[in-house]
Amino acid sequence: MKTTISKKCLVLLIPLLMFILNTITKTAICVENQYKCEKQEKRFQNSDFSRFHSDLERSFSGLEEKADNLEAMNQNLEGRINMLAAEKDKLNKAYVQMKAKQSALEKEHAKLKKRTSSLEVAYKKTSGKNKVATTSKQAKTPAKKTTAKSSQKGKSTSKTASNKVSSVGTGDMSTTQTQPPVVAVEKPSGMQRGDDASAINIKKINEKGVEYGKKGMYDEAIREFQKVAAMEPNMANIHYNLGLAYKKKGMIAEAEKEFTEYERLKNQSN
Numbered sequence: 001m002k003t004t005i006s007k008k009c010l011v012l013l014i015p016l017l018m019f020i021l022n023t024i025t026k027t028a029i030c031v032e033n034q035y036k037c038e039k040q041e042k043r044f045q046n047s048d049f050s051r052f053h054s055d056l057e058r059s060f061s062g063l064e065e066k067a068d069n070l071e072a073m074n075q076n077l078e079g080r081i082n083m084l085a086a087e088k089d090k091l092n093k094a095y096v097q098m099k100a101k102q103s104a105l106e107k108e109h110a111k112l113k114k115r116t117s118s119l120e121v122a123y124k125k126t127s128g129k130n131k132v133a134t135t136s137k138q139a140k141t142p143a144k145k146t147t148a149k150s151s152q153k154g155k156s157t158s159k160t161a162s163n164k165v166s167s168v169g170t171g172d173m174s175t176t177q178t179q180p181p182v183v184a185v186e187k188p189s190g191m192q193r194g195d196d197a198s199a200i201n202i203k204k205i206n207e208k209g210v211e212y213g214k215k216g217m218y219d220e221a222i223r224e225f226q227k228v229a230a231m232e233p234n235m236a237n238i239h240y241n242l243g244l245a246y247k248k249k250g251m252i253a254e255a256e257k258e259f260t261e262y263e264r265l266k267n268q269s270n
Contacts, residue, residue: 198231225241
């Protein structure tokens with residue numbers, strides 16, 4: 001744009017220089033004859049060349065104003081371009097951050113999927129084990145009841161009453177699941193065999209031991225079963241209940257001892 005303006009200026013300067021040279025020569029000539037010089041100046045002002053010169057100056061000033069305006073517009077456009085470039089950079093940074101977040105969320109989603117699948121597998125395994133355990137417990141309870149009934153033959157009336165309670169207790173205690181610490185076995189003394197009244201007392205003590213076993217209070221259950229065993233040492237099922245309580249308590253040696261006593265008394269009754 002500046003090169004075009006300079007070319008136009010050169011085109012305009014050429015006639016201007018010619019005019020200046022002409023006026024200089026005229027003034028030099030008109031020094032002698034001032035009247036002629038003034039007359040020629042008036043003629044020049046009224047001539048077409050003078051009007052062309054004034055029009056040329058006005059157009060040149062208008063072109064300069066337009067050039068200035070265009071330069072200002074160019075600067076405004078450059079500023080807007082810089083602003084748009086900065087906004088573009090911000091958008092690119094935000095896009096990169098969003099892509100990183102998306103990838104992190106996808107990884108987290110994949111991890112959660114793996115965890116849920118592993119938990120589902122573990123849940124299926126545990127549910128299968130629980131089903132097997134419940135079926136095995138249900139199969140054991142009728143066998144225990146039949147053994148308790150077979151051991152009741154040849155006993156006294158007090159023994160028969162206590163045997164019925166103990167057979168129920170053995171089925172219920174197998175469902176409790178706690179592991180308290182091991183304690184020493186207490187051996188109460190001063191208990192003697194009795195008649196029907198003592199049989200009722202034995203039944204109550206045994207029921208109390210069964211209730212303690214249901215609640216997982218194995219110390220109290222062992223204590224109650226020991227009382228019954230002291231009162232009726234030849235009762236097979238009470239030794240079974242006591243051995244079961246020892247087993248739940250974690251006292252394996254005492255449990256084995258009571259189970260062997262149960263087997264011995266059961267064989268004697270048969």
